[in-house]
Amino acid sequence: MITYEDHRLRALADDGRWPELLAAYRQCRAAAVERAGEATAAALTAPLGHLIAYSAPPELAVRLFDADGGPGAAAGVADHDAGPLWEVLATRHSWLRLAPLLGPAAVRRLVAHTRVLLGEDLSYGAEPDGEGVPLCLEPWEAAGWEEGARVREYLPCGGARSALLTLPADREGLGVVELPDPADRLGGQRAARASAATAALAELAPWAEAVCVRGPAPLAAARVAVAARGEYGRRVVGGYLPFALVCPALVQAAAAGRARGSAHGRLALWRALGAMAGAGGPDRAEVNALVARMRCFTWLEPAAGLRHLHVALEDPASGVAWALSGSEEL
Structure with missing residues (x-):
């Protein structure tokens, strides 16, 4: 019409x-x-x-x-x-x-x-x-x-x-890293908080796998990294980077699709960070404190799609780390 x-x-x-x-x-x-x-x-x-x-x-x-x-x-x-x-x-x-x-x-x-x-x-x-x-x-x-x-x-x-933001975008700043043996998913007293935060992270990129472990970021990465299961043992090309460089890829992942806008991505990221901080919501002070102490690890996968996201987020204060990893063709 x-x-x-x-x-x-x-x-x-x-x-x-x-x-x-x-x-x-x-x-x-x-x-x-x-x-x-x-x-x-x-x-x-x-x-x-x-x-x-x-x-x-x-x-x-x-x-x-x-x-x-x-x-x-x-x-x-x-x-x-x-x-x-x-x-x-x-x-x-x-x-x-x-x-x-x-x-x-x-x-x-x-x-x-x-x-x-x-x-x-x-x-x-x-x-x-x-x-x-x-x-x-x-x-x-x-x-x-x-x-x-x-x-x-x-x-x-x-x-x-629109820009296509992926994580990692290239090999710059990355090197060969030996991942630890994968740990079990988090349980016990922290399981409820971990479950809420993991679910919130999963909503950022429905095509990615989200997990949570007790330990550092590479331990969470080891749970989901496909590259670490190949012929080179547990070695991946990866490295640490500031959360400020992770943020755009997370926002855009949550805003993917023509029916969603960048505001959806920003709101979803704040919800996830609030859950990770244990604040029960996107509390500004709690989220800023979490971001300030967070350690972020990213790695390359050999067969990543055009949109991909491979990142582990560690909260040193609680000893918990989350990983979000996946890719899709556009």
């Missing part, structure tokens, strides 16, 4: 006739929901939604998510083209412009964290986050990214550019 009328809709956009385009979006989405359901409706109307989110004035673009158009007419947090429509909107306007206009709480929260990832400090300009995730980037969050890589760069007529 949207594709067939594409030339007419773009002519309306060129003329700045955004109310008509919003009306067309709502009418088409509501009709598609009634006929074929939410998922089909979101897919059919996503290109027009992208155009409105990217190019329309913010006063109108935010109305993509308002329910005043009737049943089925509003975009949800999962509506996406090259990326979530709310993320497209968040890349186009500052929080100062968007804050008075945004209504739905879920969209509002994701837009706020997107603006934080883009460098805005909302500590004093937005309502506190419901989970306690800070509304400004911590130094370790900001340090490891390449310029412009934290959020997809969207194009006006659809499509996006």
Whole structure:
């Protein structure tokens, strides 16, 4: 429906006739929901939604998510083209412009964290986050990214550019390491905390295996490293690196897929770190203390997919380490 009328809709956009385009979006989405359901409706109307989110004035673009158009007419947090429509909107306007206009709480929260990832400090300009995730980037969050890589760069007529962050990205700084014999998974009194943190880590990359052991990072790596089971005994090419260099790959892993944005990745990482710290949530002080003392070990695998993640995270204060390892083709 949207594709067939594409030339007419773009002519309306060129003329700045955004109310008509919003009306067309709502009418088409509501009709598609009634006929074929939410998922089909979101897919059919996503290109027009992208155009409105990217190019329309913010006063109108935010109305993509308002329910005043009737049943089925509003975009949800999962509506996406090259990326979530709310993320497209968040890349186009500052929080100062968007804050008075945004209504739905879920969209509002994701837009706020997107603006934080883009460098805005909302500590004093937005309502506190419901989970306690800070509304400004911590130094370790900001340090490891390449310029412009934290959020997809969207194009006006659809499509996006994004960096593919993997861990490790290459052999730089790595050397041959002999991993210890693998230990049993953690049990006993620490098992409950370990289980919650391991589950939170697993949510960052569903295609990866997550484990927890009592001991240092290489011991956790030994549980999951495929490379250590080959002809060279327990040797891998690996090494330690600061958590600031690990953070971008973890955020992007949790934001993989067009229906998810970088804000999803940031929130998921803070949940995982809060669970690892034993804080019961993403407590800022506890997470910063954990990151400051954490030791991170990464290693190469011989048959890694285009997206891969091989990292072990050790908390010396508790004597516990987690590993997250896996890969997938895109």
